[in-house]
Amino acid sequence: AQSVTQPDIHITVSEGASLELRCNYSYGATPYLFWYVQSPGQGLQLLLKYFSGDTLVQGIKGFEAEFKRSQSSFNLRKPSVHWSDAAEYFCAVGARSGNTGKLIFGQGTTLQVKP
């Protein structure tokens, strides 16, 4: 079955510290991979995406993610966290053809930033 797992429900980091959010997926073939962020009361904003090529992708707000096919992982990283990064982060996968309108999301990781 297709699924996305974000093992960490809640993470707390100090401002200025580095961050890594984990994401593992189960899918028939290599899907499109996404990270979204959701602030309270808001919709989802796309941080970055992977669909081919370089396995290290850069996104907005200083985020990057690395696709590792052998581990079926797509972990999100940021070298130095800012207080404004506190939000909920979702990893998602999407089909390359056919069901292109359907994203499968992980359960989300809530990031808290300590001053």
Place this chain on the structure above:
Amino acid sequence: KAGVTQTPRYLIKTRGQQVTLSCSPISGHRSVSWYQQTPGQGLQFLFEYFSETQRNKGNFPGRFSGRQFSNSRSEMNVSTLELGDSALYLCASSFGGASGYNEQFFGPGTRLTVL
């Protein structure tokens, strides 16, 4: 360019009633997808409409239905509301090609509370 808009933003209904939510996609986008977000189940795909036709459907009971109009605006309807239908309903729009990458842009959501 205006983003995805959803109306209303907040809604309170009682069990047994029905509700209609509206989504206006970004101009030029022909695909609208709907998602339900709850604390327990996370983000789950409801259905996708493309060119007025339902193209994909998630695992929800028949009480959940939708439609899309010729201007790509979409509505979703939930009949015979249950307490468990309380959720944030998000819609996302994209150009909607059958293959290749279609970035989905999310609206702010409609918060439905069922009493």
